[in-house]
Amino acid sequence: MNFIKNIASSTVGSIIGLLVAGTILIFIFVGALVGGIVGAITELEEAETEVYSGDANVLVMNLDANIVERGGVEPFALDFASLTPSPQMGLDQILDGLNRAAEDDKIKGIYLNISGVAAAPSTLEDIRDGIDAFRESGKWVVAWSETMSQGGYYLNSVADEVYLHPAGGMSLLGLRSQSMFYPGLMEKLGVDVTVLRGPNNKYKSAVEPLLRRNFSEANKEQLGALLGEFWTTISSDIAESRNIPVAQVDAVADNILVRLPADAVNQGLIDGMLYQDELDDLLESRLDSLELETISFSEYTLPETMFGLDMSEESMTELIVTLTDEGEDSDASDDESSPLGGEIAVVYAVGAIESGEGDATTIGSVTTAEALRKARLASDVKAVVLRVNSPGGSALASDVIWRETMLLKEAGKTLVVSMGDLAASGGYYISCAADRIFANPTTITGSIGVFGVITNVGGMYEKHLGVAFDEIATHSHAGKPDGVFSMSEFEIEAYNETISDIYYSFTSKVAEGRGMNAEQVEEVARGRVWSGNDALDIGLVDEIGNLETALNYTKTLIESPDAETVFLPEIGDPFEMLIEDLTGVKSSFDALALLGEDNSTFLEILSVKRMLESNDIYQTRLPFMLHFND
Incomplete structure (x- = not known):
């Protein structure tokens, strides 16, 4: 089997190789590039780092960056079509930035300029809740865009006022799932x-x-229920924010009632139509006598997004010392019971589950088990919040991680799970031992099979x-x-x-x-997937809530409302990740962009290749991957 497996793996690998062959030239200038970056950062010792100075009063949020679960794991991707960095922002960084803006006296409001956003419903829920929390802090939110996709409108609709360009448009048509079937191809x-x-x-x-050659009745049942639950959440949130009946939102989708911007006004979905200069006047009027000073959300959150590092002078000095080898070797103890620096450890488990160390896009059983072990042995950690965003994967690797969750509980420490977009099959396997499980209404979970x-x-x-x-065998x-x-x-x-x-x-x-x-x-069980809401009804989760909800619950449980939080696994050295981005897998993702494909396509090809190369025949994996086109 290894021979054929290697042939199949090599075939997939060859496809990938052809797609990324042009990236080989990147090796020529990696040394010079890294040397230049190190030199530039070293100059920060003599030059003041220019980060957000605090002069702006309105945040401009467009969410055009690629949204990932955890920021700083992959600083950016290099877009080989334009030879420019393709920014990435973590969901955690977005929510932290919104919380910081709510407490920033100089920031008076947010201008949402969201045309479209590529993210799963659960991630959109979290971002929308974060914007709503900012609004509930007593500050205003205004949304305007030339066009709005369905996902873009879902986020924009939480604003106090929503506007469209007079010649623009928006989409609100409901949800659909479509799959391809291959028996005919395989026969040929x-x-x-x-x-x-x-x-x-x-x-x-x-x-x-x-x-x-089509969906089975069982699959139609579960997919229909899943999409129905997603739409219920989306439509009810829109209806509540816009103060219109849910039935009206359904009517808009069923009858394509929004064909022109004026239709959106008539249906109560937006407040009016404005040109850019009219929007500027509106924002200015919101500031009383202040002059409008805007700052992009990505610039405002630079301290959170620059390699996931604190950009303060102290932290940058430490980074420079590390890069230039000016510091002495650490004398830190090798004792595994050494404190980690917080009473709560948040352990991220993001991606498909596989044996080994994994990487930024997968859950390696070795890496995740080690993170849980560190938290278990750390003298100061009282509880672990396991943040799961995974479709599952290897049954063996899932069991290795599950065992560490049991050892954690046997050590007398609390285990709480927070589910993101996905916590299905193997993702549920590693979650099921928790003392309490939180999920969003649109989390995809279950798939116990x-x-x-x-x-x-x-x-x-x-x-x-x-x-x-032909063959000869002893048995x-x-x-x-x-x-x-x-x-x-x-x-x-x-x-x-x-x-x-x-x-x-x-x-x-x-x-x-x-x-x-x-x-x-x-x-x-029987392999069925459930939404977070349905999972609550059938007892697979305990409460509807996001990561912040899970953390607040954990702080209450350990009776420490001001508990410090540490995050595991530790994020790797940013410049090692940069080199990997330029020379390894991440560069390959962007090569597909030259052919008009997005990164998720490559990730799925790579996932198939890894499965073929592994010895894990048995998979506890989500039975499908949902792509949310925006």
Whole structure:
């Protein structure tokens, strides 16, 4: 099987290689570039760092940066189409910036200039709540844009006043899910697939595109419920902010009632139509006698976004000392029980789950287990908030992380889980032992099930390349599955027994963690995905709330309202990440932009390649990936 697996992996790798071949020249100037950056930063010892000076009174927020879960993990991506940095901003940085602005006496209001934003509903919820909290602090929010996508309007609608350009437009049409199915293609190629699924895992639909030509009834049921719950949240939030009935929002979507900006005014979705100069006059009028001074949100949050570092003089001096090797070696103790600097440790688990160390886009079992272990052994940490944003992945890697959550609890420390956009399958596996689980209304969770897929390419090689296969083995089942031809019924039965064992182990852990019996778990398992709201109703989560809600709950639980928080895993050295961005995987993402593809496409190709290269046949993974086009 390794031979065929390597062929398949190499094929995917070759595709990626062709896409990124042009990036090889980057190696030529990396040394000079890094040297120049180090030199420039060294000059900061003699020159004052110019960060936000505090003169502006209106924040301009457009959210045109790529939004990731945790800021500072990947400082920026290099856009090879324009040879300019493509900014990235963490959800945590956005919310921290909004909180800081609410307490900043010089900032009087926010001007939302959001045309569109590419993010999942749960992330949009968090940002919208953050803007609303700013507004509730007694400050004003005005939204204006030339055009507004559905996601852009959802965020803009929270403002006190919403305006469109007179010649602009907006979209509010509802939600749709569309998938491609591949049996016809596989028949033409001569490829067949061996599919393994946990017992009665009828909702575990990851394998459907390989077996069917349309959605199964079970998949229609879960996707319909999921989209319905998403739309309920979106439409009710819009209706509440705009003081109109939810039925009116539905009517707009059903009948395409907004075709011109004037239609949006008539439907109560916006307050009027303004040109840019008229908007400036409106903002000026909001400032009483002050002169309008704007600052972009990205510039205002520079202390939070510049490599995720504090840009204060003290912190920059420490960075310079590190980069120029002027400091002495640290004498820090190697004692694993050394304090981490806070009573609460927030451990981020973001991306697909895989064995090993992982990277900025995946959850490595080694790295995440080590972070949990550090928190468990640290003398000052009383509780851990595990922030999960994952579609799942390797069943083995999920179990390794789950074990560390159990050891944490056995050590007498509190474990709270905060779910982001996704905490499904393996993502739920690593969450289920928590003392309390928080999720957003539109979090995608559940998917308690297991599947395995083995692609058999022998027929393709015979049919199209004239390649023949023969073998000699000491035993009937040696080397199976091999990825060449399908397994026998006996072999499939044997592997299905393993799949069933993983499934029952998964459900028993859920039962133990959630205080449910086997029958109750089975009723909500079988691979079905649930929204956060539905998961609350069926007992898979305990409370609706975001990361801030989870942190506040944890502070109350440990009776320490002013508890300091530390974040794990630690963010790597920013300049090491910069070099990786320029020479490694991240550069490859942007090469796809030259072909008109976005980064998520490459991430999925890379995820397939990693699965092929791994020995993890068994996957506790979300049965689909939802792309929210904006």
